[in-house]
Amino acid sequence: MDAFFAAVEVLDDPGLRGRAVIVGGTGRRGVVASCSYEARSAGVHSAMPSAQARRACPGAHWRAPRHDRYRELSDAIHAIFHRFTPLVEGVSLDEAFLDVTGARRLFGTGPEIAAAVRRAVAEGVGLTCSVGVAPNKLLAKLASEAAKPRATTSGVLSGPGVVVVEAGHELAFLHPLAVTSLWGVGPATAAKLHRLGITTVGSLAATPLSVVEHALGPAAARHLHALASGVDDRPVEPDRETKSLGHEETFGLDRWDSDGLAADLARMADRVATGLRRAGLAGRTVTVKVRAGDFTTRTRSRTLPGAVDQAVVIAETAQALFRSVELDRGVRLLGVSVSSLEVAGVEDPPEQLRLDLEPPSSRPAQPPGPAGRSARGVGPTSGRAHRAVPGAALDAVRARFGPDALRPASSVDRPAAGDAGPGGSGARG
DNA sequence: TCTGGGGTCCTATTCCTA
DNA sequence: TCTGTAGGAATAGGACCC
Numbered sequence: 107m108d109a110f111f112a113a114v115e116v117l118d119d120p121g122l123r124g125r126a127v128i129v130g131g132t133g134r135r136g137v138v139a140s141c142s143y144e145a146r147s148a149g150v151h152s153a154m155p156s157a158q159a160r161r162a163c164p165g166a167h168w169r170a171p172r173h174d175r176y177r178e179l180s181d182a183i184h185a186i187f188h189r190f191t192p193l194v195e196g197v198s199l200d201e202a203f204l205d206v207t208g209a210r211r212l213f214g215t216g217p218e219i220a221a222a223v224r225r226a227v228a229e230g231v232g233l234t235c236s237v238g239v240a241p242n243k244l245l246a247k248l249a250s251e252a253a254k255p256r257a258t259t260s261g262v263l264s265g266p267g268v269v270v271v272e273a274g275h276e277l278a279f280l281h282p283l284a285v286t287s288l289w290g291v292g293p294a295t296a297a298k299l300h301r302l303g304i305t306t307v308g309s310l311a312a313t314p315l316s317v318v319e320h321a322l323g324p325a326a327a328r329h330l331h332a333l334a335s336g337v338d339d340r341p342v343e344p345d346r347e348t349k350s351l352g353h354e355e356t357f358g359l360d361r362w363d364s365d366g367l368a369a370d371l372a373r374m375a376d377r378v379a380t381g382l383r384r385a386g387l388a389g390r391t392v393t394v395k396v397r398a399g400d401f402t403t404r405t406r407s408r409t410l411p412g413a414v415d416q417a418v419v420i421a422e423t424a425q426a427l428f429r430s431v432e433l434d435r436g437v438r439l440l441g442v443s444v445s446s447l448e449v450a451g452v453e454d455p456p457e458q459l460r461l462d463l464e465p466p467s468s469r470p471a472q473p474p475g476p477a478g479r480s481a482r483g484v485g486p487t488s489g490r491a492h493r494a495v496p497g498a499a500l501d502a503v504r505a506r507f508g509p510d511a512l513r514p515a516s517s518v519d520r521p522a523a524g525d526a527g528p529g530g531s532g533a534r535g
Numbered sequence: 536t537c538t539g540g541g542g543t544c545c546t547a548t549t550c551c552t553a
Numbered sequence: 554t555c556t557g558t559a560g561g562a563a564t565a566g567g568a569c570c571c
Contacts, residue, residue, distance in 0.1 A: 110571095130539080131539060134536075135537090135538080135539075136539070137537090137538065137539050137540095138539095139539075139540090139571095140571095152571075153538080153539080153571090154537090154538090155537040155538055155539095156537095156539095157536080157537065158537060158538095171539095171540095173540095197570085197571075198541095198542090198570080198571045199571080200571075201570095201571070289569085289570075290544095290568085290569065290570085291569085292568060292569050292570080293568085293569095294567080294568055294569085295568075295569085323545080323546070325544090325545060325546085326545075326546095326568095348542090349542080349543065349544090350541090350542070350543080351541085351542085352540090352541070352542080353540085353541085354539085354540060354541080355539090355540085356538095356539060356540085391563085391564095393564095393565095401538070403566075403567085404565080404566085405564085405565060405566070406564085406565080407563080407564060407565075408563090408564090409562085409563060409564085439539085439540095441540085441541095443541090443542090
């Protein structure tokens with residue numbers, strides 16, 4: 107999709123058409139999530155700090171992100187894709203790979219299918235998308251980039267909409283591109299490649315693999331070297347499993363209140379647990395992420411004996427991990443995630459619902475964990491999964507009485523998201 | 536008063552066990 | 554019983570994507 111979030115804002119407010127529209131955090135620490143091509147002409151781009159974007163484009167119309175609305179339209183767009191092929195791999199809300207190998211008998215050639223998809227999306231949801239047609243995912247991705255509109259300092263140039271990379275012309279398309287075009291080459295990798303004199307995809311392909319391996323390590327080098335040669339065997343995977351699920355918040359001001367931060371961790375854990383149950387998942391590894399005022403980031407993780415989807419267990423583990431992190435430079439960002447996911451079973455017996463956290467010492471002794479691991483002493487080590495019924499009860503109450511009907515008691519009577527709120531967007535509670 | 540949030544993947548190191 | 558080692562799992566950090 108072209109400038110997806112911004113395009114949705116224009117769709118819902120046609121008065122914005124042709125104007126510079128920026129979707130992003132307006133707080134003191136916000137960044138640009140998406141912007142219209144008119145804003146891009148002024149030098150604004152995704153991930154740019156909001157303060158910088160305001161300076162670059164003072165007349166822009168700002169909108170706060172509305173992820174539920176974007177998801178709604180993304181679902182509608184994916185449903186359109188599925189009319190052409192079942193092999194749809196969603197990369198993000200606004201990007202997907204379609205393997206149309208088996209659809210050509212029904213819908214025509216690749217370019218014909220691309221044009222039909224664009225028409226169907228425009229008619230179905232009123233948004234424009236750009237399509238790349240190519241023999242593999244890398245080339246299709248790069249071709250779709252080439253198909254998009256272009257923002258220049260003198261204005262917006264409409265793109266071709268569809269770009270086709272024909273078999274036999276892969277390298278002619280690929281090799282002149284900047285090496286940063288390759289999926290997986292960000293600023294750090296680009297800097298290493300530039301030190302070798304590698305600036306284009308073609309120059310990467312021409313560099314001996316052993317030289318690239320020395321700079322990037324074997325895995326990344328082999329992967330990028332193959333991509334630079336136009337080789338990309340990755341299949342379109344319609345049903346990719348979720349590997350982790352988390353939530354994190356950047357505070358408007360650095361914080362030092364460890365009690366308040368611990369309460370926020372409980373709130374975030376509750377949100378993650380709700381997400382796990384909604385997805386029918388439970389996870390064994392709890393990770394806490396703490397970004398300090400100087401932007402250094404620390405993570406602490408602990409793997410539990412069983413998979414959990416209960417907020418109380420995730421919160422207790424997260425809070426224990428959090429206590430092991432030095433707070434000497436203030437806390438800018440705090441986050442919780444759960445990984446080592448598995449499908450939540452229903453065979454485990456239910457546990458008594460606990461409504462809030464208590465100090466570990468006030469609870470009955472936990473069964474001993476496996477030798478060694480439990481001795482390190484962070485967090486609960488119950489021997490089986492905590493899941494299903496208590497969380498389902500919480501979810502049922504919230505479904506009936508609203509999402510705020512039940513909250514961790516530790517977060518009651520205090521702002522829900524820290525003094526200044528995440529991204530400075532204000533406190534709830 | 537530069538740097539969000541939700542993710543995936545890779546690498547190096549540490550810990551534990553056989 | 555002690556020690557060295559190898560391998561796997563866990564942990565921590567970082568790069569990258571949209």
